[in-house]
Amino acid sequence: MNCLIVHAHPNPDSFNHATRSVAVDTLRQLGHRVDVIDLYAIDYQPCLTEQEHVDYHSLVEQGPDDVVAAHMQLLAEANAIIFIYPTWWSGLPAILKGWLERTMLPGFAFALVSDGPAAKALKVRPRLTNINQIVGITSYGSSRLDVRxxxxxxRRTITRAVRALCGTGTKCSWLPIYRLDSSSDDQRQGFLDTVAERLTSLFPPTGTHPDVNRPKRGSA
Amino acid sequence: MNTLVVICHPNPASLTRAAADRVVTAVEASGRPLRVLDLDELDFDPRLTDFEVRHHLGDPADRPDLAEHIEALQWAQRLVLVHPTWFSGHPARLKGWFDRVWMNNVAFVLPPGASRIRGRLHNIRRIDVVTSMGSTRWVNIAQGDGGRLRVNRTLRVLCHRTCRIKWHTVTDVDNRSSAEVAAWLDSLTEQFG
Known part of the structure; x- marks a missing residue:
């Protein structure tokens, strides 16, 4: 499988980076192709520009900037997207939120279609139907109850809004660690082990399961 | 009431910008103290830095580049957020404004031994959100409604305990007639006057 990891954390010494290393190593050992977009490392600019907003609906035909185009290419080749990030103020870090805004463009990630001439409103149709699996790996400062x-x-942005771009049949998995700030070393190591185990069960080794790369239900 | 208007939209010709003009003009005309933070004009960088993450329980004194924002946030009694709704939530630039400016000893404190943060923005007694979205209300809920949840729950608990929130939303904006959009803009002039 082609796995695309989108990672957002500024500190290379962080637990978040350790989580990413485990994810990359685990998936590569299982024989999968792994591409990593490390948003902070590439100094990603997350703000939609004025020109991008003006041209929003024709940006894909006109050609987005080189960084966005490269990320679109990786997305088009992927069977799975894995988001690794810390949860801040109940949501994605700005750099990751902006990545969705700039990369998930109309005509690429979704299409706006009209249901015949009688229909008044345009409807959103998924275009990332090549994505079979979405995984979110995130840390929270709060407890599980407080997060609820x-x-x-x-989590909602990824499991609802992003998933909606992938069409029906895309599986979402969530790997959270709560109360990271007060967690012990044992708990952190336990979480890294869990990440490795869960990814191994979600992405079986290439070759051993002939149905792994089969197109998902509902895809063309 | 000290009113802080935070504006976020890259396109001067956008509906959000027109809405922001209405809000600012109405508050100015009312004579109430007003401050405006135009995040795009200020070219606000929304990316929490490595330093800020390492010192996430640091002090605002260590963040001279955010001083203007922090001071305005602590001054405000009424906070007005004017922004488009993208992917059911705040645009990255505004999300990053929360990530960076709503920091320790400004928006919250974590007392020693406590497991939960405590709010510090007791000066804020009212939040208004002025936003437009391309989707309908139901589609936005299906997409997670992240922006509304963040303001109504996560941020509100940091403000005054009686803090009221009002949403001034226009949904399904691409399918609205110009008369409907104009009526929405007029309602802003009325409500912020």
Whole structure:
């Protein structure tokens, strides 16, 4: 499988980076192709520009900037997207939120279509139907209960808004660690082990399972 | 009431910008103290830095580049957010404004031994959100409604305990007639006057 990891954390010594290393090593050992977009390392600019907003609906035909185009290419080749990030203020770090805004463009990630001439409103149709799996790996400062109460907007953005671009049949998996700041070394190591185990069960070794690369239900 | 208007949209010709003009003009005309933070004009960098993450329980004194924002946030009694809704939530630049400016000893404190943060923005008694979205209300809910949840729950608990929130939303904006959009803009003039 082609796995695309999108990673957002500024500190290379962080637990978040350790999580990413485990994910990359695990998936590569299983024989999968792994591409990593490390948003902070490439100094990614997350703000939609004025010109991008003006040309938004024709940006794909006109050609987006080189960085966005390269990321679109990686997305088009991927069977799975894995987001690794810390949850801040119940959501994605700005750099990752902006990556969605600049990369998931109309005509590429989704299409706006009209249901015949009688239809008044344009509807959104998924275009990332090559994505079979979405995985979110994230850390929270709050407890599981507090995250539930506060709404977990980041998880919703990924498991609802991003998943909606992939069409039906895309599997979403969530690998959270709560109360990271007060967690012990044992708990952190336990989480890294869990990440490796879960990814191994979600992405079986290439070759051993002939159905792994089969197109998902509902894809053309 | 000290009113802080935070504006986020890259395109001067956008509906969001027109809405922001209405809000600012109405507050100015009312004579109430007003401050405006135009995040695009200020070219605000929304990316929490390595330093800021390492010192996430640091002090605002260590963030001279954010001083203007922090001071305005602590001054405000009414916070007005004017922005488009993208991917059911705040645009990256505004999300990053929360990530960076709503920091320790400004928006919250974490007392020693406590497991939960405590709010510090007791000066904010009212939040208004002025936003437009391309999707309908139901589609936005299906997409997670991340922006609304963040303001109504996560941020609100940091403000005054009686803090009220009002949403001034225009949904399904691409399918609205110009008369409907104009009526929405007029309602802003009325409500912020």
């Amino acid at each position: 109460i506060l709404g977990d907007g980041g």
